[in-house]
Amino acid sequence: MSNRIDLVAGQNCPLPTTSLHVLVNHGQGASGMTVDVSAFLLNSQGKVSTDEDFIFFNQPARTEQGVLLEPDQGRFTLHLDRTGGDIQKIALAMTITDGQAKGQSFSQLKNVSVLIKDFLSGIEIACFYLETQQNKESALIVGEFYRHQDKWKFRAVGQGFIGGLQPLAEFYGVDVGEGESAAPAPLGKLNLSKITLDKKGQSISLEKTTDPGEIVVNLNWNATPVKSVGSRHHAPEGIDLDLACLWEFEQGEIGGVQALGGHFGNLHQFPFIELDQDDRSGRSVGGETLRINGKYLHEFRRILIFTFIYEGVPNWSHVDAVVTIKSKDQPDIEIRLDSYRDDQFLCALAMLENINGKLQITKLIDYFAGHQQMDRAFGWGLNYAPGSK
Structure with missing residues (x-):
């Protein structure tokens, strides 16, 4: 019998283990729509302490902090027992590449969900189905893992964010390049492009x-x-x-x-x-x-x-x-x-x-x-x- 918790926006739940698989899923979008997932490892001020704390398709692993992203699968592997004490929260996000320029938003995307599983057994712990019909934005903060009394919990968020990956990353304190196209980034800044x-x-x-x-x-x-x-x-x-x-x-x-x-x-x-x-x-x-x-x-x-x-x-x-x-x-x-x-x-x-x-x-x-x-x-x-x- 499954003890999975089905969450609604704003609800949270405790996590029985610190080793997790997290699947960020979505159904078929509009023609030409590309959806990426990312994570931000945040300090007590709600910002990244270093650009390495931004996990996305061009920087998919923060090994020493126990975070790995498999971009094309929309899947995170988390070992929260390895996450340093200065990281108080891990925010998960979805973005539509060049969404504003193409007139695309999450209102065009159905069956968006976050599924949390036990890393070893595969047992489902929690699931959050997002209501995106009213989301006119091209970026979405889907959920947060956060510390609470020396334990980790998950909060379902589902909050839209105006702009794409770059403004979202900058909101969390990441120093990024000028745009999301496949061109080299300026020296010292993260490259949001891949081929x-x-x-x-x-x-x-x-x-x-x-x-x-x-x-x-x-x-x-x-x-x-x-x-x-x-x-x-x-x-x-x-x-x-x-x-x-x-x-x-x-x-x-x-x-x-x-x-x-x-x-x-x-x-x-x-x-x-x-x-x-x-x-x-x-x-x-x-x-x-x-x-x-x-x-x-x-x-x-x-x-x-x-x-x-x-x-x-x-x-x-x-x-x-x-x-x-x-x-x-x-x-x-x-x-x-x-x-x-x-x-x-x-x-x-x-x-x-x-x-x-x-x-x-x-x-x-x-x-x-x-x-x-x-x-x-x-x-x-x-x-x-x-x-x-």
Whole structure:
């Protein structure tokens, strides 16, 4: 029997656990309508303390604060026991991209809801169905998680806000760029733009820059945690993907970076690529990340980004993996794992190439039985031996 609490605007409820999945859902909108979800980690003054406390499609994780957003799913993972004491409230919002310019508002959107579930068991805790027929705004504060007597509670809000994502972010104290279009943001400001490579083989070249900084490649996915009840033997806690790459320099040196075999690389020494040592098994909200030292980008010929299932049966159709590539003063590049081969353990995700000094990024999504098969397909020339972590 479900004990789910159905809320109305203004009502609040206690939370029986600090580890949650929160789904912000909506039905089909008008043609050409794009709806994004975001979160703001607020201090006692109701403002963000740093721009990193703004969680949105270009900045989807605040790992140390226990907050992760899966933008295309409209889903947050919250581990509120990790959230620092200076954060008193987490506000959740929905915005319509360029809504005012297109004459779009939430009055055109039906079946808007917020569903809160237990992270481990999936049991529904609370649900809030929003009445949006009268909302003429293109931004909506849907709800708030807040501290109350050393506990966390959720409040259903449903308050419209005039303007889109930028004015809403500025209202909460975030320093953002000038608008929501896909153009680089001014130095020192957050970029509210992203570019999604939708089709296999689609490429984009980033603009040259004198100071590229780090190029950050993040892989995140739905680990689908399972809680075993009534048994000493627990089922695996989630799908364990490993992020990795093969690299090739202009002078012909080749190699790879991956957790398997302990080849984590080095950001500041050869090969100038480093894998964070986050062996994710479903507990980490940040996924796994490769960092490339942009200072040496001109010395690379190509970098092949791939992932593989370390243990278990290949089940790509359930991982909902997404790769996000970030670099200084450039729009984020997003690549989704949107085609599946559940009989292969390894997937080549993207190719990064140095083309006349510009970084060209190409979507691949090619599946292979293992490393050696992928190596042959791309003509790398490495030899492989069994390894472990």
